[in-house]
Amino acid sequence: MTTPAYMKRYFWRISLFMLGYIAVLSAGIVLRDGGLALPGKVALALLTAAMICGVFWAISRLLIECDDEYQRLLWVKQTLLATGATLGIATCWEFLRVYEVLAEGPGFYGVIWLACWGIAAPIVRLRE
Numbered sequence: 303m304t305t306p307a308y309m310k311r312y313f314w315r316i317s318l319f320m321l322g323y324i325a326v327l328s329a330g331i332v333l334r335d336g337g338l339a340l341p342g343k344v345a346l347a348l349l350t351a352a353m354i355c356g357v358f359w360a361i362s363r364l365l366i367e368c369d370d371e372y373q374r375l376l377w378v379k380q381t382l383l384a385t386g387a388t389l390g391i392a393t394c395w396e397f398l399r400v401y402e403v404l405a406e407g408p409g410f411y412g413v414i415w416l417a418c419w420g421i422a423a424p425i426v427r428l429r430e
Contacts, residue, residue: 323353
């Protein structure tokens with residue numbers, strides 16, 4: 303069985319963005335501790351965020367390019383489940399803040415969504 307072309311493209315896109323994320327984040331931590339000026343901090347923050355946004359773009363391209371309707375359905379279900387879980391986590395956490403149970407909430411909702419997207423994959427595929 304051969305891997306579909308859309309999956310190969312997805313693999314390369316995800317790999318490049320995740321390697322970029324690791325490189326930029328690692329460099330950013332080292333440079334931040336070395337006394338980086340404000341414009342450099344802004345550039346590193348935006349570049350790090352761009353890598354995560356690139357992952358979102360790669361996932362959207364996967365949904366667009368997938369030529370197997372059943373697989374696309376599973377990807378869409380996975381995406382909806384991850385989005386719902388992330389919104390549920392964010393909502394619960396924010397109400398815990400409102401009632402002063404917690405002082406702060408999670409700040410990296412994009413990363414939480416990516417984790418939920420990964421967790422949703424086997425759930426969606428086991429139910430089918």
